[in-house]
Amino acid sequence: MSRYSHILWDWNGTLIDDAWLGVAVMNEMLEKKSLPTITVEYYRAVFGFPVRDYYRQLGFAIDEDPVWEEVANDFIGGYHRRMHEVRLFADVEATLGAFRERGLTQIILSAMEQRTLTRHVAALGIADYFSHVQGIDNHYADGKGHMAQAMGERLGVAPDKILFVGDTLHDIEAARRIGCDCCLCSRGHQSKERLLAAGVPVVDSFQELNSML
DSSP states (O other): OOOOOOEEEEOBBBHHHHHHHEEHHHHHHHHHTTOOOOOHEEEEEEHOOSSHHHHHHOOTTTTTTHHHHHHHHHHHHHHHHHHHHHHHHHTHHHHHHHHHHTTTTEEEEEEEEHHHHHHHHHHOOOGGGEEEEEESSSSSOOOOOHHHHHHHHHSSGGGEEEEESSHHHHHHHHHHHHHHHEEEEESSSSSSHHHHHHTOOOESSSHHHHHOO
């Protein structure tokens, strides 16, 4: 029997393999501004929340209105145009199925805009695994700490019965808002070295995650 009753899943970089797309879209934007392009390795070394800091580090003058809104909209437009190319990580469906068989309640908690998130989850054929699919109400990806706290209160279970599974340091922050455990997977939007330094469990695949529960 699992020590957890609820699994909160991050979406981007945790269940879906999309870091490559984030880099591809960003490089198109950087080229238009005659700014240096980036590699996936560099991206995973510098990306974080709030994403404004990440854009600023790449050279975008986002502190000048209305540059931030334009840049954010350019990125989400480019991402949406190719979102159909994004796939689940290979072990996701088997893991979701195994967790459902064990009686775990599964929830997606994402910094992706709600309607986009709902459509993407449905398009990939896994909506039935989740009791809730929770995104945000804008495209700015500022974070999900407040949303995590609200979800924890909504679930009405002890925090030690909840596990937050993500791929970035921000997921640790979100888990702390609930008071629950966090486990990070190293194949997403931040490098394994950064994740290991945070002092929480880090896995390379969901097979390892399954053995932890």
